[in-house]
Amino acid sequence: MIALSDVARTCGIAFEGSDRPIKGINTLKDASEEEISFLDNPKYLGDLKATKAAAVFIATKMAAEVPAGSIALADDEPYLKMALASKLFAPALVDDTAPEAVIGEGTYVAETATIARGAVVGKGCTILPGVYVGSRAVIGDGTILHANAVVYHDCRVGSNCILHSGAAIGTDGFGFAHTKLGEHVKIYQNGNVVVEDDVEIGGNSTIDRAVFASTLVKRGTKIDNLVHIGHNCIIGEHSILVAHVGISGSTVLGRNVVMGGQSATAGHLEIAPFTTLAARSGVTKSIKEPGGTYAGFPLMGHRDWLKLQGILARLLKR
Amino acid sequence: MIALSDVARTCGIAFEGSDRPIKGINTLKDASEEEISFLDNPKYLGDLKATKAAAVFIATKMAAEVPAGSIALADDEPYLKMALASKLFAPALVDDTAPEAVIGEGTYVAETATIARGAVVGKGCTILPGVYVGSRAVIGDGTILHANAVVYHDCRVGSNCILHSGAAIGTDGFGFAHTKLGEHVKIYQNGNVVVEDDVEIGGNSTIDRAVFASTLVKRGTKIDNLVHIGHNCIIGEHSILVAHVGISGSTVLGRNVVMGGQSATAGHLEIAPFTTLAARSGVTKSIKEPGGTYAGFPLMGHRDWLKLQGILARLLKR
Amino acid sequence: MIALSDVARTCGIAFEGSDRPIKGINTLKDASEEEISFLDNPKYLGDLKATKAAAVFIATKMAAEVPAGSIALADDEPYLKMALASKLFAPALVDDTAPEAVIGEGTYVAETATIARGAVVGKGCTILPGVYVGSRAVIGDGTILHANAVVYHDCRVGSNCILHSGAAIGTDGFGFAHTKLGEHVKIYQNGNVVVEDDVEIGGNSTIDRAVFASTLVKRGTKIDNLVHIGHNCIIGEHSILVAHVGISGSTVLGRNVVMGGQSATAGHLEIAPFTTLAARSGVTKSIKEPGGTYAGFPLMGHRDWLKLQGILARLLKR
Numbered sequence: 012m013i014a015l016s017d018v019a020r021t022c023g024i025a026f027e028g029s030d031r032p033i034k035g036i037n038t039l040k041d042a043s044e045e046e047i048s049f050l051d052n053p054k055y056l057g058d059l060k061a062t063k064a065a066a067v068f069i070a071t072k073m074a075a076e077v078p079a080g081s082i083a084l085a086d087d088e089p090y091l092k093m094a095l096a097s098k099l100f101a102p103a104l105v106d107d108t109a110p111e112a113v114i115g116e117g118t119y120v121a122e123t124a125t126i127a128r129g130a131v132v133g134k135g136c137t138i139l140p141g142v143y144v145g146s147r148a149v150i151g152d153g154t155i156l157h158a159n160a161v162v163y164h165d166c167r168v169g170s171n172c173i174l175h176s177g178a179a180i181g182t183d184g185f186g187f188a189h190t191k192l193g194e195h196v197k198i199y200q201n202g203n204v205v206v207e208d209d210v211e212i213g214g215n216s217t218i219d220r221a222v223f224a225s226t227l228v229k230r231g232t233k234i235d236n237l238v239h240i241g242h243n244c245i246i247g248e249h250s251i252l253v254a255h256v257g258i259s260g261s262t263v264l265g266r267n268v269v270m271g272g273q274s275a276t277a278g279h280l281e282i283a284p285f286t287t288l289a290a291r292s293g294v295t296k297s298i299k300e301p302g303g304t305y306a307g308f309p310l311m312g313h314r315d316w317l318k319l320q321g322i323l324a325r326l327l328k329r
Numbered sequence: 330m331i332a333l334s335d336v337a338r339t340c341g342i343a344f345e346g347s348d349r350p351i352k353g354i355n356t357l358k359d360a361s362e363e364e365i366s367f368l369d370n371p372k373y374l375g376d377l378k379a380t381k382a383a384a385v386f387i388a389t390k391m392a393a394e395v396p397a398g399s400i401a402l403a404d405d406e407p408y409l410k411m412a413l414a415s416k417l418f419a420p421a422l423v424d425d426t427a428p429e430a431v432i433g434e435g436t437y438v439a440e441t442a443t444i445a446r447g448a449v450v451g452k453g454c455t456i457l458p459g460v461y462v463g464s465r466a467v468i469g470d471g472t473i474l475h476a477n478a479v480v481y482h483d484c485r486v487g488s489n490c491i492l493h494s495g496a497a498i499g500t501d502g503f504g505f506a507h508t509k510l511g512e513h514v515k516i517y518q519n520g521n522v523v524v525e526d527d528v529e530i531g532g533n534s535t536i537d538r539a540v541f542a543s544t545l546v547k548r549g550t551k552i553d554n555l556v557h558i559g560h561n562c563i564i565g566e567h568s569i570l571v572a573h574v575g576i577s578g579s580t581v582l583g584r585n586v587v588m589g590g591q592s593a594t595a596g597h598l599e600i601a602p603f604t605t606l607a608a609r610s611g612v613t614k615s616i617k618e619p620g621g622t623y624a625g626f627p628l629m630g631h632r633d634w635l636k637l638q639g640i641l642a643r644l645l646k647r
Numbered sequence: 648m649i650a651l652s653d654v655a656r657t658c659g660i661a662f663e664g665s666d667r668p669i670k671g672i673n674t675l676k677d678a679s680e681e682e683i684s685f686l687d688n689p690k691y692l693g694d695l696k697a698t699k700a701a702a703v704f705i706a707t708k709m710a711a712e713v714p715a716g717s718i719a720l721a722d723d724e725p726y727l728k729m730a731l732a733s734k735l736f737a738p739a740l741v742d743d744t745a746p747e748a749v750i751g752e753g754t755y756v757a758e759t760a761t762i763a764r765g766a767v768v769g770k771g772c773t774i775l776p777g778v779y780v781g782s783r784a785v786i787g788d789g790t791i792l793h794a795n796a797v798v799y800h801d802c803r804v805g806s807n808c809i810l811h812s813g814a815a816i817g818t819d820g821f822g823f824a825h826t827k828l829g830e831h832v833k834i835y836q837n838g839n840v841v842v843e844d845d846v847e848i849g850g851n852s853t854i855d856r857a858v859f860a861s862t863l864v865k866r867g868t869k870i871d872n873l874v875h876i877g878h879n880c881i882i883g884e885h886s887i888l889v890a891h892v893g894i895s896g897s898t899v900l901g902r903n904v905v906m907g908g909q910s911a912t913a914g915h916l917e918i919a920p921f922t923t924l925a926a927r928s929g930v931t932k933s934i935k936e937p938g939g940t941y942a943g944f945p946l947m948g949h950r951d952w953l954k955l956q957g958i959l960a961r962l963l964k965r
Contacts, residue, residue: 123443494815
């Protein structure tokens with residue numbers, strides 16, 4: 012916990028009001044009374060009105076909108092100030108004070124694997140050489156971590172999962188605030204990744220940790236090699252992501268979504284359950300209707316894509 | 330070896346006939362008398378007639394087609410049952426009973442590299458920190474494994490090869506059977522990867538092991554970073570695969586095929602020798618004619634692609 | 648240093664003239680009097696005239712063009728001979744004679760991380776398990792190397808950088824000479840990678856070392872997961888490269904270039920400062936004008952791309 016006055020001072024914001032201990036940053040909607048938040052995009056003004064956040068980074072001209080009970084941290088660059096504050100709440104990468112890792116019965120841990128202090132590994136797991144399970148990470152029962160797979164600090168992997176070599180769970184989400192000089196200030200990614208049971212993750216795939224809360228891969232999903240999942244995504248149950256798929260931040264897939272090789276989505280989208288995306292599809296708008304099959308970039312129905320290719324082939328022959 | 334009756338019991342199939350020891354699963358065509366097989370796609374009915382397999386997972390209504398000498402393992406979901414059986418034949422990831430690894434003369438092995446029991450490494454190799462060579466894997470002479478490269482169990486890498494950091498040879502092929510509830514049941518990938526001599530494999534590239542038999546990368550092929558090769562592919566001699574190439578399962582490249590950056594192929598295709606695929610090409614049909622140059626997705630001759638771009642540019646100016 | 652006569656002998660070229668010690672290979676333009684060079688492409692004939700190189704691999708029929716003071720290494724396949732010679736100058740991957748690594752004050756090095764002899768690591772760094780810092784590599788102050796990140800020999804990473812798991816800095820550039828039989832002969836990549844301060848590099852991204860001199864990532868640039876940067880590229884300050892971006896060799900980005908997910912460039916291009924490339928853009932020609940926004944493959948202005956998609960949508964509805 013950090014005193015709110017210290018947070019303000021770190022960010023160079025004059026602090027007025029009653030001080031209180033703060034445990035982290037969150038969205039206006041999800042922040043508790045022990046967290047601070049920020050308003051960057053006016054479309055969240057409704058969330059501001061209802062927020063429980065202890066304090067809110069906000070543009071000076073909007074400061075009067077902060078509800079009673081919450082303190083305005085007013086500044087011309089509130090998003091940038093939130094980024095500066097985020098570093099204060101970054102969890103320790105290494106924690107020598109944590110208790111020794113707990114390793115379940117019948118679990119094999121190779122000599123050169125590292126299970127950090129504070130981590131918990133279930134029963135009957137196979138942990139091959141070079142694996143790293145970070146501080147406070149949790150692994151379920153019967154899970155296989157192939158050589159050099161990495162589970163970052165504070166992440167959770169369920170039971171009966173398979174992580175292939177080089178899979179990296181919990182890399183930082185790609186989030187920055189920008190200064191007027193064009194520099195990028197890191198928004199510390201203080202959330203985690205939660206991988207549910209029966210998930211397989213291919214070689215050298217990466218799943219970014221959430222900026223707040225969790226990036227979530229639900230039960231039974233199968234992920235091929237070299238796939239990238241951005242921060243705060245939710246991947247529905249029993250989905251299939253083929254090699255080189257890229258999913259941008261905060262996109263939500265329903266259950267049984269199939270994404271072909273090299274297909275990708277923009278961020279902040281919803282993709283309905285049972286959607287099939289052909290190889291190399293590029294999704295830039297949410298898909299609301301379940302069960303459709305799509306192709307192309309920009310995305311269209313798969314039949315339309317085939318028809319369009321026919322039209323182009325005829326243009327070529329003219 | 331596992332008794333055929335035990336295989337049937339594991340899959341919940343009533344077993345009739347004379348029992349026998351089984352060593353694995355294979356295609357109808359390649360199965361020996363000590364292996365079992367399956368018929369999923371009716372186009373392999375011809376292979377069924379000629380199979381030597383000890384037993385065949387097959388749809389109940391087709392069971393009568395199984396030839397004399399082979400036993401029908403009849404079920405409504407034969408492919409799913411094969412997937413369940415595949416787990417029985419998965420080779421051990423860790424084998425404490427295997428003899429200590431054999432390391433050739435003049436080979437340097439870094440302290441934090443792991444050469445598993447049962448592995449064999451040739452002469453004059455350089456094995457940098459964090460490398461993992463799995464159980465029963467074989468490495469030729471003069472090969473360099475850069476830091477954190479991984480060669481999974483049972484895979485073979487030839488002489489004078491270079492594997493860059495994070496290259497993962499022998500990750501599981503992406504193969505699943507599907508239940509009526511939309512769950513995916515892993516088909517254990519009990520084959521391996523064979524990399525011949527003089528092959529270079531870039532950083533964080535992945536080559537999936539075969540479901541049966543071998544994924545094969547032939548002599549002299551050069552593979553860039555972040556390339557994915559699916560299970561059971563054959564990559565011809567002296568081919569060139571540029572960064573981010575993706576090759577789906579069971580596709581066969583002839584010799585001296587060049588694939589530009591981010592290009593990709595669908596599965597089960599043949600690409601003729603000396604074919605050149607421009608960057609970002611997407612191949613969905615076999616290429617029979619050697620020596621052609623192609624581009625685009627869907628694929629077309631490179632000249633046609635240039636012409637099509639000219640037509641589109643004119644449409645835009647109208 | 649290797650005697651020039653020995654270099655010639657290794658390549659099977661008859662040597663005439665006064666012998667001298669050679670320390671490496673470089674371009675005609677940059678070679679010093681202790682280096683050798685080569686002329687492969689006639690467009691560099693101007694550079695030949697002004698070269699300081701001790702000797703030049705050159706086609707027999709062009710040998711008379713080599714200036715006085717430089718020795719012609721004449722052959723029918725000069726580029727191939729240069730490739731053969733490059734191996735002679737490859738720096739040692741492991742150097743037991745180098746002094747022990749220097750580790751700065753307050754730097755945490757995990758037990759299973761390896762800092763090779765001859766390397767230098769600054770103050771206040773965090774080096775997690777499985778990391779490899781190669782011979783003669785240099786890491787600045789306050790840099791975080793996440794589990795299993797790799798910095799190859801002779802590379803330099805600045806201060807306050809973050810390298811995520813599996814990031815590989817200094818993999819070999821993808822450069823080969825080709826024989827008449829279609830074999831590929833490795834051009835040893837004897838340059839390095841230089842990453843300046845305040846750079847973040849995502850999980851499993853790869854940055855290839857230069858063939859000569861340095862691949863350079865300038866100050867403040869942020870690189871997402873699974874990005875590939877080819878040899879001899881220069882990435883300008885404060886650039887943003889989103890997941891799955893691929894940049895081919897020798898391409899130069901100005902400052903504050905933004906490349907969207909899965910976008911890519913061909914090699915030997917220049918991309919002007921403040922250029923924005925939409926997701927999946929494919930750049931095949933240099934961009935001279937700063938500040939533009941582009942999309943598509945082939946590349947066009949972003950507005951044109953939107954217009955073209957409108958035209959195609961109308962074609963589809965006809």
